[in-house]
Amino acid sequence: MIWEVFRQAKPGKYHQHCGNVHAPDREMAKLFAQIQHGRRMQTNSLWVVPQEEVSEVDSDEAAFGGATDKAYRWAMTYNRVDASFAAEVEESEEEQREAAKAQEEA
Amino acid sequence: MTPLEELLFRLADDEYVIAERYTEWQIYAPTIESDLALANIAQDEFGHARLWYDVLEERGYEEKDLLWERDPEDFRHSTLCELAFEEGDWADPVVRSYLYDTAERLRLEALVDSSEPAIAGRVGKLLSEENYHREHAQSWLERLAEGNESHHRVQAALDRLFPHALSIFEPGEQEKEIVSQGLRTESLDDLREEWFEITIPYLESLGLSVPEPEEVARPDARGRDGSHTADWFDLHESFTATYHELGFDQPTRLRGEGA
Numbered sequence: 001m002i003w004e005v006f007r008q009a010k011p012g013k014y015h016q017h018c019g020n021v022h023a024p025d026r027e028m029a030k031l032f033a034q035i036q037h038g039r040r041m042q043t044n045s046l047w048v049v050p051q052e053e054v055s056e057v058d059s060d061e062a063a064f065g066g067a068t069d070k071a072y073r074w075a076m077t078y079n080r081v082d083a084s085f086a087a088e089v090e091e092s093e094e095e096q097r098e099a100a101k102a103q104e105e106a
Numbered sequence: 107m108t109p110l111e112e113l114l115f116r117l118a119d120d121e122y123v124i125a126e127r128y129t130e131w132q133i134y135a136p137t138i139e140s141d142l143a144l145a146n147i148a149q150d151e152f153g154h155a156r157l158w159y160d161v162l163e164e165r166g167y168e169e170k171d172l173l174w175e176r177d178p179e180d181f182r183h184s185t186l187c188e189l190a191f192e193e194g195d196w197a198d199p200v201v202r203s204y205l206y207d208t209a210e211r212l213r214l215e216a217l218v219d220s221s222e223p224a225i226a227g228r229v230g231k232l233l234s235e236e237n238y239h240r241e242h243a244q245s246w247l248e249r250l251a252e253g254n255e256s257h258h259r260v261q262a263a264l265d266r267l268f269p270h271a272l273s274i275f276e277p278g279e280q281e282k283e284i285v286s287q288g289l290r291t292e293s294l295d296d297l298r299e300e301w302f303e304i305t306i307p308y309l310e311s312l313g314l315s316v317p318e319p320e321e322v323a324r325p326d327a328r329g330r331d332g333s334h335t336a337d338w339f340d341l342h343e344s345f346t347a348t349y350h351e352l353g354f355d356q357p358t359r360l361r362g363e364g365a
Contacts, residue, residue, distance in 0.1 A: 021139050024249070031245055032139035034238065035146045 003029040004054055005037045006047040015047050026050075109283035110222055111162065112182070113290060116278065116330065117213075118158035119183035122173070123338075124206060125151035126345055127187065128199060136196055143242055144199060150235045157232065161224045169357045174349040178334065178342040182278065185329040186270040188338040197250055197259035198267070204243035205271040208305055211236050212297050213290070221288035244308075251312035261314055268317045269324050275301070276330040 003023055006015035018037050023029035029048045038046055071077050083089040107115075128148035135141035159172050186206060191198045214233050220226040250256040275298035278284075285293050306316045327333040349357070 022137055023139060028139075028245055028249070031238075031242060032143060035143050036139060039146065 001025075001029075002051040003033070004049045004051050005033045006049070007037055007041065007043055008045040008047075009042045011044050013044075015045065020051065021048070107280070109280040109287055110289055111165070112278050112280045113225075113284050114158050114162050115182040118155050118162065118172075119181045120187050120206075120210075120274075121151045121158065122155035123181070123183040123341070124187035124202075125149075125155065126341060127189075127191065128203075130191060131199060134194070140196075140246075147203065147239050147242065150239070154232050154235075157228045161228075164224065170355075174346055174354070174357055178339050179332045181329075181334070181338070181342070182332065183329055184270065184274040184276070185325060185327050185335055185338070186267060186274060188329070188334060188341055189267070189270060190337045190340070192263070192266070195259055195263065196246075197256065197263040200243055200246040200250060201260060201263040202267055203239060204247055205267060205305065206274070207236060207239040207243055209271070209274045209297070209301050211240065212300050212304075216290050216292040216297060219288075219291050225289065247312060251314060257313065260312075264309065264314055265317060269322050272298075272319060272322075272324060273328045273330060274298075276328045278330045 001022065001024060002020050003026075004020045005018055007018045008015040018041075021029055021032040021036050023032050026048070030046070033046050033048050037043070083093055125148045128144055128151070131141065131144050133141065135144055159167075159169070162172060163169065186202060189202075211233070214229050214236065217225050217229045218233075220229070247260065250260050275294045277294050281294060284290050302319060309316050325335065327335045
């Protein structure tokens with residue numbers, strides 16, 4: 001039986017998939033996962049999950065997005081935009097810069 | 107040999123020799139996972155041996171005299187650690203590790219308050235690794251004991267190994283001083299009693315029958331006095347062979363080791 005293993009490096013971080021182990025049952029799976037996936041990398045916690053309990057949707061059956069350009073959804077698209085086309089935006093950015101400067105000087 | 111040295115040799119030699127045996131399972135264990143788990147345990151035990159040999163080195167011994175050029179008769183490990191495995195019998199390392207690691211925990215706990223700071227200061231590190239060893243051995247034992255053929259194999263391994271495990275608690279010449287100087291805070295007799303109280307009911311709960319400690323035939327070799335089984339002399343020859351073949355006059359050090 002195959003168990004998928006997810007490792008969390010530090011408290012509060014996500015558990016990330018790191019591989020699997022073969023084991024006859026849950027206890028042995030946890031035991032083996034400790035050595036195989038928790039010994040060499042910094043580890044705070046491991047999740048050990050029976051492979052058949054992991055549900056999957058793949059790109060054959062679902063359209064995951066990304067088919068059209070959705071760059072407008074990303075906040076970073078709006079960095080370093082020339083704001084002169086809209087006076088209120090330019091003003092607002094100027095205010096933010098001054099506030100930041102004042103904070104830095106304080 | 108001082109009482110402290112006797113105690114350290116018992117500890118270090120046990121760890122070194124059992125680790126040396128465990129490594130024989132590399133690539134032969136039943137699955138990759140169990141291979142890694144036992145290799146990891148062997149590595150831990152080598153590390154523990156290193157900690158104890160280091161204390162001896164701090165007291166003037168040299169590594170070559172501790173391992174590579176020491177007479178096999180001068181080793182003080184229990185005969186449980188040295189026995190060759192029954193070929194291909196996974197029940198053997200499982201039972202061996204259970205008997206050994208249960209004793210190991212008890213003996214480490216009796217060193218936590220050692221009067222020797224070099225011992226007391228090292229025990230915590232070792233104890234934290236021992237939990238895994240016992241958990242591993244017990245998980246396997248419980249599963250092997252459930253099967254039919256595997257149950258017989260576990261029983262056979264227990265019958266074969268138990269008399270040798272008793273030599274873990276065989277006193278050496280300076281046992282009295284080891285206790286009276288507070289190097290170990292419990293006597294070997296007490297440790298053995300505690301070991302019986304844990305191992306016997308547990309093994310019986312798995313449907314195994316445990317040999318009667320006072321009646322079971324004991325091998326002549328007791329390890330602690332330098333008497334050993336023939337298996338030990340073979341093992342000693344094989345692990346020192348490369349050292350002699352290459353004509354080292356000093357053990358090689360790893361880069362960064364001891365730096």
